[in-house]
Amino acid sequence: MKATNxxxxxxxxxxxxxxxxxxxxxxxxxxxxxxxxxxxxxGMFSLPGGFVGASEAPSETAERKLREKTGVGxxxxxxxxxxxxxxxxxxxxxxxxxxxxxxxxxxxxxVTPAEREASWHPVDRLPELALDHATIVDDGIWRLHxxxxxxxxxxxKALALLPEPFTLRQAQQLYEALRGEVVDAANFRRDMxxxxxxxxxxxxxxxxxxxxxxxxxxx
Amino acid sequence: MKATNxxxxxxxxxxxxxxxxxxxxxxxxxxxxxxxxxxxxxGMFSLPGGFVGASEAPSETAERKLREKTGVGxxxxxxxxxxxxxxxxxxxxxxxxxxxxxxxxxxxxxVTPAEREASWHPVDRLPELALDHATIVDDGIWRLHxxxxxxxxxxxKALALLPEPFTLRQAQQLYEALRGEVVDAANFRRDMxxxxxxxxxxxxxxxxxxxxxxxxxxx
DNA sequence: CCAAAAGTGTTGGCATTACACCCATGG
DNA sequence: CCATGGGTGTAATGCCAACACTTTTGG
Numbered sequence: 126m127k128a129t130n131x132x133x134x135x136x137x138x139x140x141x142x143x144x145x146x147x148x149x150x151x152x153x154x155x156x157x158x159x160x161x162x163x164x165x166x167x168g169m170f171s172l173p174g175g176f177v178g179a180s181e182a183p184s185e186t187a188e189r190k191l192r193e194k195t196g197v198g199x200x201x202x203x204x205x206x207x208x209x210x211x212x213x214x215x216x217x218x219x220x221x222x223x224x225x226x227x228x229x230x231x232x233x234x235x236v237t238p239a240e241r242e243a244s245w246h247p248v249d250r251l252p253e254l255a256l257d258h259a260t261i262v263d264d265g266i267w268r269l270h271x272x273x274x275x276x277x278x279x280x281x282k283a284l285a286l287l288p289e290p291f292t293l294r295q296a297q298q299l300y301e302a303l304r305g306e307v308v309d310a311a312n313f314r315r316d317m318x319x320x321x322x323x324x325x326x327x328x329x330x331x332x333x334x335x336x337x338x339x340x341x342x343x344x
Numbered sequence: 345m346k347a348t349n350x351x352x353x354x355x356x357x358x359x360x361x362x363x364x365x366x367x368x369x370x371x372x373x374x375x376x377x378x379x380x381x382x383x384x385x386x387g388m389f390s391l392p393g394g395f396v397g398a399s400e401a402p403s404e405t406a407e408r409k410l411r412e413k414t415g416v417g418x419x420x421x422x423x424x425x426x427x428x429x430x431x432x433x434x435x436x437x438x439x440x441x442x443x444x445x446x447x448x449x450x451x452x453x454x455v456t457p458a459e460r461e462a463s464w465h466p467v468d469r470l471p472e473l474a475l476d477h478a479t480i481v482d483d484g485i486w487r488l489h490x491x492x493x494x495x496x497x498x499x500x501k502a503l504a505l506l507p508e509p510f511t512l513r514q515a516q517q518l519y520e521a522l523r524g525e526v527v528d529a530a531n532f533r534r535d536m537x538x539x540x541x542x543x544x545x546x547x548x549x550x551x552x553x554x555x556x557x558x559x560x561x562x563x
Numbered sequence: 564c565c566a567a568a569a570g571t572g573t574t575g576g577c578a579t580t581a582c583a584c585c586c587a588t589g590g
Numbered sequence: 591c592c593a594t595g596g597g598t599g600t601a602a603t604g605c606c607a608a609c610a611c612t613t614t615t616g617g
Contacts, residue, residue, distance in 0.1 A: 126349055126350045127349065127350055128347055128348065128349035128350065128355040129347065130345055130346065130347035130357040130358060130436070131345045131346055131347065131357075134358060134395070135358075135397070135398040136347040136355050136356055136357055136358045136359070137355055137356050137358070137359050138349040138350075138355055139349060139353060139354075139355045139356070140355070140356050140428065140439060176353070177428070178354070179354040179430060179437050180430050181430065182428070182429055182430070183426075183428045183439075204425055204426065206423055206425070206426075207402075207423065207425075207426040207441050209359065209396070209401070209402045209441060210401055211398060211399050211400065211401070217349070218398050220359060220402075220439070220441075222426050222428060222439075292593080293593080293594090294592085294593070309582085309583065309584070309585095310592095310593080310594085311583090311584085311585090311594085311595080311596085312581095312582065312583065312584090314593095314594075314595085315582090316582095329590090329593095331590085333591085333592085334591045334592065335590080335591045335592025335593060336588095336589060336590040336591080336592050336593040336594070337590065337592090337593075338592085338593055338594085339593080339594080511572085512572085512573095513571080513572070528603095528604065528605070528606095529571095529572080529573090530573085530574080530575085530604090530605085530606090531603070531604065531605085533572090533573075533574090534603090535603095538602095548572095548611095550611090550612065550613085551571095552570085552571085552612095552613080553569075553570050553571070553612065553613040553614065554569090554570045554571025554572065554611080554612060554613070555570085555571050555572040555573075555610060555611040555612055555613095556571090556572075556611070556612065557571085557572055557573090558572080558573085
């Protein structure tokens with residue numbers, strides 16, 4: 126496919142936006158994928174993005190396509206980077222702007238639109254992805270690891286994944302899954318308190334064996 | 345202007361790449377701008393970018409346009425982010441991928457191509473810029489400040505701006521200009537040594553009054 | 564021409580903070 | 591069995607003072 130503008134010069138055949146949406150499911154970092162109903166590579170899994178409209182901001186496109194293809198709505202998207210290699214898509218010259226988001230797993234409805242099989246996939250066990258989407262997901266994971274390293278960012282953005290109130294143990298498991306490395310419990314606890322962004326509810330909860338954990342809430 | 349692809353759908357009228365090139369001139373952080381010879385906003389200063397060819401990687405475009413418009417060549421470009429608001433360019437739907445680079449001031453030839461007036465402009469005293477280029481430059485400065493905060497990045501990438509050998513005083517002035525904040529001389533010196541990436545040449549150099557400074561080289 | 568002053572590079576020390584690691588305790 | 595809190599040693603960092611070496615100034 127080709128495209129030309131009214132001045133006769135070559136133009137991209139379109140512009141796409143691809144959201145890389147992460148969540149924590151069963152303690153594992155997962156990414157949201159949808160099966161392609163269209164060519165190329167129909168039937169293969171890919172990021173739930175699509176074409177940007179001519180009077181639309183790309184971030185709106187990412188959010189809209191996400192809703193249409195998976196049912197996930199109202200997320201905060203951070204721009205990741207743009208992939209514009211002319212050979213990245215067999216259809217022609219088609220750049221894509223990738224975005225990143227972090228949502229709660231239940232944001233994905235049980236009944237997903239169409240036959241897309243929109244679903245969560247652990248990042249350490251991804252299926253084969255269409256186009257260069259595997260690269261995009263990798264970059265997203267890398268960015269996520271970096272963001273989570275900032276404790277304040279973690280409390281403000283990532284901790285919203287947990288249902289309130291939550292224990293610090295839950296928060297730590299979330300941190301470790303998102304960061305990709307284990308941390309010392311005492312240090313983690315100290316850092317969390319240090320942010321001043323958590324509030325002790327006073328109550329406790331017992332999950333499984335061992336001493337019950339204090340319950341916290343974000344302020 | 346409009347553009348459509350062979351499937352009949354609307355497409356961007358093109359894709360541009362804009363390099364944000366920084367240097368240190370007279371101790372001040374400067375950005376490379378060129379006067380526009382084309383519409384829109386002819387005669388106004390803007391980033392020295394241009395249209396991406398249909399079989400070209402955008403980073404190559406940024407490098408090529410930089411060379412054509414300013415004479416600056418062979419730089420390492422880091423992708424900044426993409427600006428794709430449909431209203432950002434009066435010509436039509438025209439996304440741009442912004443890149444960032446850091447070069448020595450003498451990389452800009454004395455005789456610049458055409459009547460472009462390619463020249464360095466202190467970031468704290470920029471002229472009015474075309475389109476949304478002021479925003480792009482701001483984002484570039486922000487990213488630069490963050491990058492420089494990493495001492496190893498600074499030594500490896502930024503310190504290449506100084507002619508070798510250099511004194512630690514020079515390095516510190518570079519750091520402060522790029523970082524946008526002053527630092528303690530003793531700490532800066534300790535950090536520089538700590539990287540293990542600097543080599544003491546043994547000789548000294550006296551610039552103005554005061555004790556002469558030791559001369560260093562990157563390894 | 565010499566001595567003092569001023570200016571800058573260099574080094575070290577000290578206090579504070581950040582952080583990793585371990586252990587005792589409580590539910 | 592595990593959450594919680596405390597404690598300790600080490601590294602990183604910020605701050606400050608002393609000293610070294612040079613140019614400049616003034617008699």
